[in-house]
Amino acid sequence: MNGLAGIGTRGTEDTKNFDFAKLYMENCIFCKIVKKEIPCVKVYEDENFLAFLDIEPVMDGHLLIIPKEHVVWMQDAEDETISEIFKLSKKLMHAQKISLGCDYVVISVVGKDVPHFHVHLIPRLLNDKFSNWPTKKYQGEEANKIAEKISSAL
Numbered sequence: 189m190n191g192l193a194g195i196g197t198r199g200t201e202d203t204k205n206f207d208f209a210k211l212y213m214e215n216c217i218f219c220k221i222v223k224k225e226i227p228c229v230k231v232y233e234d235e236n237f238l239a240f241l242d243i244e245p246v247m248d249g250h251l252l253i254i255p256k257e258h259v260v261w262m263q264d265a266e267d268e269t270i271s272e273i274f275k276l277s278k279k280l281m282h283a284q285k286i287s288l289g290c291d292y293v294v295i296s297v298v299g300k301d302v303p304h305f306h307v308h309l310i311p312r313l314l315n316d317k318f319s320n321w322p323t324k325k326y327q328g329e330e331a332n333k334i335a336e337k338i339s340s341a342l
């Protein structure tokens with residue numbers, strides 16, 4: 189829930205005091221799945237987490253794992269939630285590899301598509317030819333400057 193708390197502090201005067209967290213939570217498709225208001229094809233569920241098939245899979249067996257508690261960004265989740273979701277990811281990756289016959293499983297945490305922290309587990313084949321992220325080359329001192337910027341914020 190604290191995931192969107194900071195958003196209200198930016199933007200116009202009208203948005204500064206607006207409760208974005210409440211708005212997003214009420215309309216959050218993943219919270220609706222947790223509350224069983226929207227169906228999902230479930231693969232795993234426990235007290236705190238739910239894993240289900242992505243409805244628009246990159247590959248058959250593409251899974252999403254979500255904490256049942258609404259939090260937008262991974263960095264806003266409790267440490268224990270993060271630790272447990274990655275342990276569960278490992279378990280599900282093994283199950284995907286054994287059951288689907290994929291060569292490996294990619295793990296991805298984006299969060300921009302649905303504003304509720306989730307982990308993608310995407311089965312892959314060595315020869316599936318999916319393109320990777322676009323890349324660039326650092327120029328001159330650019331890499332050092334960026335690394336310093338990030339480490340100074342730790």
Ligand SMILES: [Zn+2]
Nearest residue numbers: 216219258304
């Ligand atoms: Zn949610």
